Amino acid sequence: MIKHRHKVLLVGDGAVGSSFAYSLLQTTQEVDELVIVDLNKEKATGDAMDLQDITPLESPTIIRAGEYADASDADVAVITAGVPRKPGETRLDLVNKNAKILSTIVKPIVDSGFHGIFVVSSNPVDILTTLTQRISGFPKERVIGTGTSLDSARLNVILAEKLDVPVSEIDAHIMGEHGDTSFAAFDEATVNGQPLKEVADFSATNYAGIEEMVKERGGKIIARKGATFYGVAKCLAYIVKAILENRNVTLPISAPLNGEYGVSDLYLGVPAVINTSGIVKVIEHDLSAEESKKMAHSAAKMKEVLDGVEL
Known part of the structure; x- marks a missing residue:
């Protein structure tokens, strides 16, 4: 029986994104390919190389830096990109900054032909998850936020x-x-x-x-x-x-x-x-x-x- 290949696209290679990638590879053996998209492609490439070094001890996952077009055959698109909260800021202080960033991410992912599930952790997460669904036009059950x-x-x-x-x-x-x-x-x-x-x-x-x-x-x-x-x-x-x-x-x-x-x-x-x-x-x-x-x-x-x- 041919095993279905599972592909995850990660958008945002900051502290949350890179920690997620590391945790995911240790959490499940089901990821055949992990593609990291970030404005800083050099960092994404370096992180991919660093993560590749744990695959001999975990699972033989293909890990590489990529583009939004790589979402076309992905099962999940994880969005961690955005401006992080600074000391003294609330999550809601970030809303307009990160809403604008979000629209530049979701649209090209949808345009790639992506038919998987969006998972959002960027803050304010309830607002940005709601906006991801509205921008993408995806069925509500296929857009998830980390929430509470x-x-x-x-x-x-x-x-x-x-x-x-x-x-x-x-x-x-x-x-x-x-x-x-x-x-x-x-x-x-x-x-x-x-x-x-x-x-x-x-x-x-x-x-x-x-x-x-x-x-x-x-x-x-x-x-x-x-x-x-x-x-x-x-x-x-x-x-x-x-x-x-x-x-x-x-x-x-x-x-x-x-x-x-x-x-x-x-x-x-x-x-x-x-x-x-x-x-x-x-x-x-x-x-x-x-x-x-x-x-x-x-x-x-x-x-x-x-x-x-x-x-």
């Missing part, structure tokens, strides 16, 4: 530290915007299968403080080392692995809402099932009244920002 997958990982880390349990025992999600209007779905969170609120002796102030710690974590990392990239790179690799291996994985991602949670015509961070078709299903939790109010606030903020985007 990174925020949720941070929440799990913080809860594990506070409860002194292995992080693998925590199952908790951040929902809404990947940014300041996000919120923790504490009512739905579990510890080793038990409801968090039955296990943890936290006050309302404790819960609010944990939510704030999640929101501040990225800024604290940026203040100390200039950027965050390992966490989101691993989330990206996990999403792409789910697509290539048809794994039916549930993750909190930027997913298209069409009435779920009372939100429409917008990508926002919610749990969703991913496989080789893209987004198979949005998981709609029965949120508390307070959580529903926070979701509506996050959606309203994103729509406000979208209305002001200049492409």
Whole structure:
């Protein structure tokens, strides 16, 4: 039987892009070809050569620098390109800069004949994922953003530290915007299968403080080392692995809402099932009244920002 070849196109060879490429090659054996596209082609070529050196210990993947035209037969196009957040900036401060960059990426990929799945991690990710779908005209299920997958990982880390349990025992999600209007779905969170609120002796102030710690974590990392990239790179690799291996994985991602949670015509961070078709299903939790109010606030903020985007 002839094995289907899997090809991934990566656009953006900065810290997130290169970390994603390294993580992807260690995460799955399903990538036969990885093509790196960057304005700095010399850097992309050097990174490809550097990554080639791990293939004898991982898998025999063809890795090279390329062009947008290489997307024509790719399964996945991963977009990490854009202006990174600086200390003191919010993700929304980047919106018009990165929206303009996005349009110069998505259009030539579509023009190449690409029929795969877009996966976006550039910030503000919910806005740029929504715009990727609109610019490309692709079915909504074939455009995915990393959404609150990174925020949720941070929440799990913080809860594990506070409860002194292995992080693998925590199952908790951040929902809404990947940014300041996000919120923790504490009512739905579990510890080793038990409801968090039955296990943890936290006050309302404790819960609010944990939510704030999640929101501040990225800024604290940026203040100390200039950027965050390992966490989101691993989330990206996990999403792409789910697509290539048809794994039916549930993750909190930027997913298209069409009435779920009372939100429409917008990508926002919610749990969703991913496989080789893209987004198979949005998981709609029965949120508390307070959580529903926070979701509506996050959606309203994103729509406000979208209305002001200049492409």
